[in-house]
Amino acid sequence: MKARRLIKTAIVHALTFAFMLAGACAEVLTVRPFGYAMHYAVLLAGGSPLASAYYLAASFIADPGLLSFAAAGGTAIAGAAAGVIISACRRIKRKRMWRWIVHTLLQAPLCALLVYFTGGTVLAAGLTALIGTAAGAMMSFAVPLIAGKGLLAPGTLGSAGAGVFCIVLFSGLGSVSPFGFPIAYTVFAFSVPVACKCRSPETGMLLGVLAAAGCSLAGEDPYVFAALAIAALVCRAFCAGARPIPAVALVLGYCAGAYFFAEADPGYTGAAATAAGAALFALLPKRAVKALSSYFRPAGELTDIAAAAGMGRLLPERLVSASEALGEMSALLSSGGGREYAADCVGDALCGVCATCSRGELCGMRENVRALAFDYASGGSALKSAVLGEPCMSGGRMLKLAGEVMREVRGRAEVAERERRNAESYAVRLESLRRLVAKMADELAEDYRFDVFLSEKLRRDLPETGVACGGCLVTAKRRGIALVPRVVTAEEAEKGISRVLGGVRVERLGDAGPVWQAAAFAPAPALDIVYAFASRPKDGNTVSGDGYSVTGFGTTALVSLCDGSGSGRPASRLTQTALSVIEDCCRAGFDAGEGVDTVNSFLASRPGEEFGAMDVIAIDLSSGEADIIKAGTPPTLVVHGDTVTVIGGSSLPVGALETASYSLARRRLMPGDCVVLVSDGVSDVLRDLSASVSASLSSNVRRTAEGILSEAASCGCRDDMSVLVVRIVEAESA
Template sequence: MGSLLLAAAVAAAWGGVSFGLLLPGVLVCAAAELALCCKGLPLAALALSGVTGAALASADPSLAPAAAGLACGCAAAAVLAPARRIEGLAAYGGGCVAGVLCVQPLAGAFGFLLSAGAGAGLCALLPAGWLAPAAKNDDPPGDERPRLSAAATRLEAVAESLSSLAETVNEVYDAFPRRCEDFRWVIDNIHDSLCANCGRREVCWKQEHAATLEGMEALRPILEERGHLETMLLPGQLARCIHPAALCAAGDRAFALYRSRREARVHSEAMRTALTEQYSAVADALGVLSEQLGRPGSPEPYKSGRVAALFAQLGTPPLECAVTLDDLGRTRAAVTLPRTRFSEKELAALAGEVGRICRRSLEPPQVLSCKGMTTLLFAEKPLLRAVFGTAGAAARGEISGDAVQQFCSAAAAQMILCDGMGTGRPAAVDGNLAAELTARLLKAGFTAELAARLVNVALALKSDEESGATLDLVSVDLYTGTARLFKAGAAPGFLVHGGKARAVGEASLPMGILGGVSGQSRVVHLAAGDYVVLVSDGLLADGPGWVLQQLELSAAKAEAPDLLAKKLVEAARARAVQRGRPDDITAAVLRLENS
């Protein structure tokens, strides 16, 4: 639009000037229109011919026939020979002659045609590089959209392969025959290793088979309780055995082998479950990523070029630069540079400059560095901002089994609370491991469900001892206020919307206990002034009633999240001291405010 206004002003200024038969306004307009046709920009050329023709006619009404002739010539060159120099000159000349002669007597048309021909000659004398066909505005530079589509297809194919691999492993495992290794296997082993060579085998295992088998079954509780046999502990049915010491030794060996084989089977099944669960979770994550790559947004080539020019002026020409609009009309910019370090002040300044170019208010960019490259991801400032607060108290000493992670990822506020099973250092290891892994996966783009599945595998394989941790997660879209809550074994959380508090969440199993995750998801909509509160089960030992009252009182006063969290923990700590049953107590609070 700015270029058209400038062209109209130039055409109007030169429209009333003449040097004999030569009309400078017609000459300049003809040269500019033909240049655009040669560069393969027919729409721009037609727009220019319309605007400059109107400007010429308004400056001098006698130039209206000339404007009509220029419009005819531009239309002929744009339609018949776009982006072709010689053919474009011929089409433009023919169109000008036809247009001028249709509206102007032959005697007065010579000056107009002379000026248009001079303009065409001026265009023909321009360097060939100036008239090289321009890249189409609707296609990203470097054929980016086909590459993105191909990358999305490849990722989807990899996701399907991993998912198919997990299904195949499970199907093969289910198809294998199961070995029935119960305690009867121990009895058979004792028979084969000892009784088969005994002289009383016929008596014990044929004539008195029922009594012998009953005595052997009576060995099971003894072995499971003590782990070994003694002659004085042998049941009465086996008192007739002539080799009691050998019987005890054979029973000890058979039971030890039986127990080791059973443990190996359980371990291999756990490893298979973990392997297939990892394959499935990564496959789902790749599927989500391929879907995102498949719809990268509407490109903004003009703004992309200006942003690239900005970084070039700063001495760091970008390797790639793309400004796009997502499905909701939000501007995003991605700039890839050679490996570069930026300070917080520099990032804020860059956000201001890129925002000025894009005419949007942008957040300081997210910085990603990998393999000698640095990528800056710019996003619009959201309508809301999150204010976090947290407080906690350990059951005993200074080590708490609860762990909290609070941060803002791209366009979303994330809050995580994990409660390790039990108290003290072992619970702290499980809680911090679960919270840290979940935070990393969320920052990498995993959904809450996929992150929980992978963390569940990590807890299950962390050690030979049983490990478990609850997961309480809330993710709030700071553009729309949509909050997604995910709970796996966590205590009920609380929402304060419009000044009214309510509890959310039901009982479920924590992570690390089963092969899969039994989690619950819920979506709610929040606004500025609302609170989200996550608590550990130690805070709810006396029920949620007093918590709801305290939340509504604090919301009415618009208290800061850290102050609210501290009040909740101190009150719960006092109640725990009165009961004499202390537990780890933690409260994590998120409050939404207008940005």
């Protein structure tokens, strides 16, 4: 961290010195004031006093001599004095307008006097003070440089500030040509396509034209402006292509302009310098382009993303803390439960009887009363044998009292056991909730890592598909939110976003004001499912006790088949309740196994014997991975080509025990695979279920389900019969 901070500080100071040198190298009268303006702007923007020292050194390098050093020194002194005044007055330090006034009163008159006394005319002195003050004030509100405190993104530049900055920078760079190599052309050929790609094509073109004006102003050559302006326009025309395309177009545009305007100078040297800058842009790593895109992001979007990223860091921390607290609660509840007090209670009662016995110490039972009480509480007969074998006058009273105490203790034990069951049930639910909260924290931490490059691409390109965009945030996994007009439907938004980012699915539309609505989208899964359900009630009933559910949550498809205990309407109500509970659990974010645990706890806590055989399959439509959960159901058949795989499972249904007992199998399903679920009414009458499925299998899932059911029903419907057939298919492209 310290090394990164030192590197960042070094870059800031190096750029500050470079800007000072560029401004100081402008020797033409109409450009020279910008040297003062650059220094003025840096100080007004809240920069370090080191900026004055940089300006002093840069001026001496650009024009060695006592007079130049004196002029720059006076300017530096004025800036330092203004900095001292600003630091001493808190009100001035807070308000940028006060800083501007203080600097103007101190620096502008001194600049004019120094220029006049160092050989300049009155007109030159006045122009220096006037232009320097105006340009410095403008840039102080726009130039993305705060020396000693870091760099602000150029996205904070307004249009006017960006234009002035380009003119100042390139007018200074135009005077710097080591070994006859025009540095300004290289910087121009690199920065124009960067601005087109990372900000917007129009902004890149405008800044390119203004930079060309700065280069022309430095050399007093209008043909240079024409050639570079043509290069910027050509780059704008081809900026939508891959990175090498606008770079090559810019070089060709410059060469065409230089050839057309024969007086353009330099000729081949300028082409070589332009090609060097374009090549540098074309060879930039993708990571560097993303960093530049973040650096050049407009101020409003930069603020929004910073706020979202801050919330993304905060929410996972709070959720993790909440999950830890829930973990402690679940551990506390799990450690509770009923205790066995029978032995102690019976022992206390018997000791009380012995204490009032008339035989006192002569009785041999007093020494063994605790052991006898423990044996009696455990269901033994040692106490009865001891009373009958020992001439104990209080034996009958002891047996009667022990029986009463045991009945009372058993009542307490039953209450304690119920409390223990409730505690364990709550502990299981809280543990599931804790895991869910931790999972949400991880997902939030990942989802809030927004990809600046993709966000900017969607914001820029979505209107070209016919869907206006009021702002967007996109993660590297192509999940995010886009503001689209309220008149746009989910299908239209999905189609437009997919054309920009690739296949996505709009999961929901939310109200975002009178004009906009928020479209939440995620990558479209590669797979989909088609299914069919066929059922027939037990002979004599009009309602089947079997039921099914097929629903989707994001990229997960949940398939469930439940056979409630009994038949008719009571079994149907039980089945629908169990299916509804597991759907709600999965919709809330729990996995399928935790949903089955919840259903088991619900059924086990109800009075009477209510249970249900349940098949649950959770299919990840992105990868095809499927979790197949079986609890008391017949085998599940997975058909892949000509191969039929039988998946067996647990023999106990949900609700039969306090703790869920189910089997879990994981399979990877491919397009064309078929999964067949049946109830016990079908499996009991079909001796070879695999052969029946193979014989009924067809490309139509409805025919497959009805074929299996018809074969089973031909033997008589002695129980409810149900068949659910699910086929994996490739998803349709958006």
